[in-house]
Amino acid sequence: MKSQISLQLNGDKVSAEVESRTLLVELIRQRLGKTGTHIGCDTSQCGACVVHMNGRSVKSCTLLAVQAQGADIVTIEGIAENGELHPMQQAFREHHGLQCGFCTPGMIMSALDLLKLHPDPDDREIREWLEGNLCRCTGYQNIVRSIKAGARAMRR
Amino acid sequence: MDAKAKAAAGARRGAAGSAVPHDSAHLHVSGEATYTDDILEPRGLLHLAVGMSQKAHARIRQLDLSAVRSAPGVVAVMTADDIPGENNCGPVVKDDPILAPGLVQYVGQALFVVAAKSVTQARKAVRLARVDYEELEAILDPLQALAAGSFVLPTETIRRGDSRSRIAKAANRLNGRLTLGGQDQFYLEGQIAMAMPREDGDLFIYSSTQHPGEVQHLAAAAIGRQSKDVVVECRRMGGAFGGKESQPALIACIAGLMANQTGKPCKLRLDRDDDMIMTGKRHDFVIDYEVGFDKDGRIEGIEFTFASRCGMSADLSGAINDRTMFHCDNAYFLGDVSIVSHRCKTHTVSNTAFRGFGGPQGMFAIECVVDDIARRLGKDPLDVRRHNYYGIGERDVTQYLQKVEDNLLHEITDILEKTSGYRDRVRSIREFNAGNPLLKRGIALTPVKFGISFTATHLNQAGALVHIYTDGSVHLNHGGTEMGQGLFTKVAQVVADELQIDIDRIKITASDTSKVPNASATAASSGSDLNGKAAQAAARKIKKRLIRFAAEHFSVGEGEVEFVNNEVRIGKKSIAFEKLIHLAWFARTSLSATGFYRTPKINYDRSTFSGRPFFYFAYGAAVSEVIIDTLTGEYRVLRADILHDCGKSLNPAIDRGQIEGGFVQGVGWLTSEELWWNDKGELRTHAPSTYKIPTSSDIPLEFNVTMLESTANREKTIYRSKAVGEPPLMLGLSVFQALRDAIHSVDGYGRLPELRAPATPEAVLDAVALQRNGEVRL
Numbered sequence: 001m002k003s004q005i006s007l008q009l010n011g012d013k014v015s016a017e018v019e020s021r022t023l024l025v026e027l028i029r030q031r032l033g034k035t036g037t038h039i040g041c042d043t044s045q046c047g048a049c050v051v052h053m054n055g056r057s058v059k060s061c062t063l064l065a066v067q068a069q070g071a072d073i074v075t076i077e078g079i080a081e082n083g084e085l086h087p088m089q090q091a092f093r094e095h096h097g098l099q100c101g102f103c104t105p106g107m108i109m110s111a112l113d114l115l116k117l118h119p120d121p122d123d124r125e126i127r128e129w130l131e132g133n134l135c136r137c138t139g140y141q142n143i144v145r146s147i148k149a150g151a152r153a154m155r156r
Numbered sequence: 157m158d159a160k161a162k163a164a165a166g167a168r169r170g171a172a173g174s175a176v177p178h179d180s181a182h183l184h185v186s187g188e189a190t191y192t193d194d195i196l197e198p199r200g201l202l203h204l205a206v207g208m209s210q211k212a213h214a215r216i217r218q219l220d221l222s223a224v225r226s227a228p229g230v231v232a233v234m235t236a237d238d239i240p241g242e243n244n245c246g247p248v249v250k251d252d253p254i255l256a257p258g259l260v261q262y263v264g265q266a267l268f269v270v271a272a273k274s275v276t277q278a279r280k281a282v283r284l285a286r287v288d289y290e291e292l293e294a295i296l297d298p299l300q301a302l303a304a305g306s307f308v309l310p311t312e313t314i315r316r317g318d319s320r321s322r323i324a325k326a327a328n329r330l331n332g333r334l335t336l337g338g339q340d341q342f343y344l345e346g347q348i349a350m351a352m353p354r355e356d357g358d359l360f361i362y363s364s365t366q367h368p369g370e371v372q373h374l375a376a377a378a379i380g381r382q383s384k385d386v387v388v389e390c391r392r393m394g395g396a397f398g399g400k401e402s403q404p405a406l407i408a409c410i411a412g413l414m415a416n417q418t419g420k421p422c423k424l425r426l427d428r429d430d431d432m433i434m435t436g437k438r439h440d441f442v443i444d445y446e447v448g449f450d451k452d453g454r455i456e457g458i459e460f461t462f463a464s465r466c467g468m469s470a471d472l473s474g475a476i477n478d479r480t481m482f483h484c485d486n487a488y489f490l491g492d493v494s495i496v497s498h499r500c501k502t503h504t505v506s507n508t509a510f511r512g513f514g515g516p517q518g519m520f521a522i523e524c525v526v527d528d529i530a531r532r533l534g535k536d537p538l539d540v541r542r543h544n545y546y547g548i549g550e551r552d553v554t555q556y557l558q559k560v561e562d563n564l565l566h567e568i569t570d571i572l573e574k575t576s577g578y579r580d581r582v583r584s585i586r587e588f589n590a591g592n593p594l595l596k597r598g599i600a601l602t603p604v605k606f607g608i609s610f611t612a613t614h615l616n617q618a619g620a621l622v623h624i625y626t627d628g629s630v631h632l633n634h635g636g637t638e639m640g641q642g643l644f645t646k647v648a649q650v651v652a653d654e655l656q657i658d659i660d661r662i663k664i665t666a667s668d669t670s671k672v673p674n675a676s677a678t679a680a681s682s683g684s685d686l687n688g689k690a691a692q693a694a695a696r697k698i699k700k701r702l703i704r705f706a707a708e709h710f711s712v713g714e715g716e717v718e719f720v721n722n723e724v725r726i727g728k729k730s731i732a733f734e735k736l737i738h739l740a741w742f743a744r745t746s747l748s749a750t751g752f753y754r755t756p757k758i759n760y761d762r763s764t765f766s767g768r769p770f771f772y773f774a775y776g777a778a779v780s781e782v783i784i785d786t787l788t789g790e791y792r793v794l795r796a797d798i799l800h801d802c803g804k805s806l807n808p809a810i811d812r813g814q815i816e817g818g819f820v821q822g823v824g825w826l827t828s829e830e831l832w833w834n835d836k837g838e839l840r841t842h843a844p845s846t847y848k849i850p851t852s853s854d855i856p857l858e859f860n861v862t863m864l865e866s867t868a869n870r871e872k873t874i875y876r877s878k879a880v881g882e883p884p885l886m887l888g889l890s891v892f893q894a895l896r897d898a899i900h901s902v903d904g905y906g907r908l909p910e911l912r913a914p915a916t917p918e919a920v921l922d923a924v925a926l927q928r929n930g931e932v933r934l
Contacts, residue, residue, distance in 0.1 A: 102345045105185075137640045
């Protein structure tokens, strides 16, 4: 069965005809061409596919596209402003919060949601929050450092 | 880097030795970094799915694919019979079929391939196959294989001296059996390839691979063509860790074959479960040992028998198990040795490269042995470790007869012992344990000595290609691949130094078999050693031409031409780099060069396992402290202190990342990551729901990482740096030994702890029960 849905993607109104089984991540990547949202495990474990839906972080591989009807979706491509990296993006770059970079978009989108609840998170809060985002390269140290630095920059 | 360049380095962006961010960091953080699955899909792309064997060992009586062929969206189906060329993706021995030709040898082995208009259609169609298996007896673990005499390669032995009689005469003896699990690479980006047909039957393949050259050779052979007919490109991988050394050939050959068959572009992306079931992992081992030692714990003779699960084919198991034999000394002079290495054939997925490449398993073994020696003698394990360290100028020859010339073990241990407060902490842990019946703490300091070079000497070569365009911008290419380790950044830093230009003038380009041919896999930690030197050679060739041109053009001596900070000093004047480039081009100077490098000094005879397989050693050490709950087996790493040697680091930020990430990955291997097969040979931990890599909250609460300060590599490596990819993984051994220390305290440091790896909470609980009751309660 196919349905017509419309939603906001990174501030733009978009609409698409999707099958009822189509996943949100498939819609974002394959239909809408935003490939910064990655598929790591296909099963809602690794967090590489985290995007924001109506301001909260969600794993887009476990939501159906039809569930996003009318929603405001923001992906990693939607957080930079006027061609300038978002302070959290800048922090991940400067503080080496990445190696292969595959988990990075999900990490950043997840971190931004954390900061809505705790604008000044401590190490433990960051580490617990990130349990749903796997990274195989960094050992997480620089990711935690980056998020703290990003949070500082955002409070300024 | 010469002194002048060094003085000037501060004025240029991206000089060697500076902590510049990863060259793709701005793309990673903005979602613009293009991984293979993100490449704009070509018109008419077909999506592939693989039909996998459901039996560990069986003959295929009948493969009925009629329902598959008629499923919605299916465009083509392929079996072994449809392969026009060689049905092989084995890297060394041709024993790895791309598609099983009538005999399956592991659960998950590729049987057939479906091409459909969408991923979902392809995956749904695969399930409609009807396979009639005639089941055969399956060998599922190394011990069964040993009993049956089932091997993928011949057993190898190193013997030095007379270990039997040395052990017999020793004041003390110990023997035991160690079991050590494997590890899934769990790169975040799964295996993927996209193949595009080109004119004249040629293929272009995007492959997520550490070894584009091998993918090229194997894919060409599979379609019955030559290497010249296939180009393979890889800009970046989303992690690899050895899992994309030989394994991508299967994926890329399938995509290439189907593109060849259909004339359409074809993409194969394995989903995570299929990836974990279908592709190889770190070898698990059963290790028997017997050791003789003196009253102070110094080893006089030792015998090891290693049996590894290689799976159904040879893959890279020969070199991997050789490296186990080369690293079962770790930091220690072993005296008389006998090392026997069985490469067991099992009806499970063919195991393969994983960061450390057999080395970690050998080091695991000796660390357990040395630890037990100390515990048997009632000595501090660190004292016994130090007592067995390779000496400087004495007791310095390894079991493969290479002299350890660059020994930093003593220096590193001296520093770390102090900075970590090891001795005081041992005392306070003992006090804590005496007063706490349920929670127990443990601590261990373990060293790392890791040999750098491919043990297959011929692989220690690399090529690079450098162009300079008329505007002074530079195109850099080399045979190495980028998997997140920062290789591309480091090599660009080298070229920036050689040409004395800002790093952002250099375009770092995708690994491409048509630019640099026959490149070795980016593996064995050798990426920057090899490719850095090759790129340096290319840059120097062009620079030499430029100097000759400038001297002629401006009528000065060649010695008066000097490249400094984006400028070129010519006699008394100075011109911009790009100005000189333009002049040189106008005067018809070649501004393109290849560079080549082969590692010097290495020389090793595999028939006797002797010589110098390694150019040098990388060193490090870690102190880890853990606390265990003896009622549940759960534990935490409270603190880890690491001191690691990177030589003169090309990029301290990148190297630090390798140390932290390597340690955590090593800890995962030995603690939470458990591969579990059932008695039908089915892997039951094939997704992150059941296979647990470390998460952010598993990291030590206190984690201090330091690099040994500016210790230049004594060998002439690129700017005297050292390889850093694999060695830090084995710093994770300290956590396992700390767990043993905690378990040992359960009966007041009595019987020797028996802890299997991975030390899951279940394994810790078993070990605690053994310690307390002398038996494992169920």
